Amino acid sequence: MVLHILTNFRSQISTSATKLGVRNIAFLGYGILLMNYIVSVLAAVYMPQGKKGIWLRLPLEKSDLVPIANKEGFGYHHAEPGYVMLTYWISEGPSMLQVNGSHIM
DSSP: OEEEOOHHHHHHHHHHHHHTTOOSOOBOTTSOBOHHHHHHHHHHHHTTTTOOEEEEEEEGGGGGGHHHHHHTTOEEEEEETTEEEEEEEOSSSSOOOOOOOOOOO
């Protein structure tokens, strides 16, 4: 799953958080939840569905959020012109997310 940090995404997460009983949701100026709420809510929503990893795609204009995501457990997967992709493994055991190809032969 790739999360695009868009304004309309805030309402989707907020609705999910409310259904799960999360209170006092704090928003950053970009209209997204603080990363610890994102991880908590997404883990609660996607783990029962059998999802094991979270993909977070941040456009370059939101790159100041990368240190916050790193602090909350997201790691770098790859970067392309225009965005950086971060991942978070929510399942038990080592991450089984595919690695990014870095060379063409």
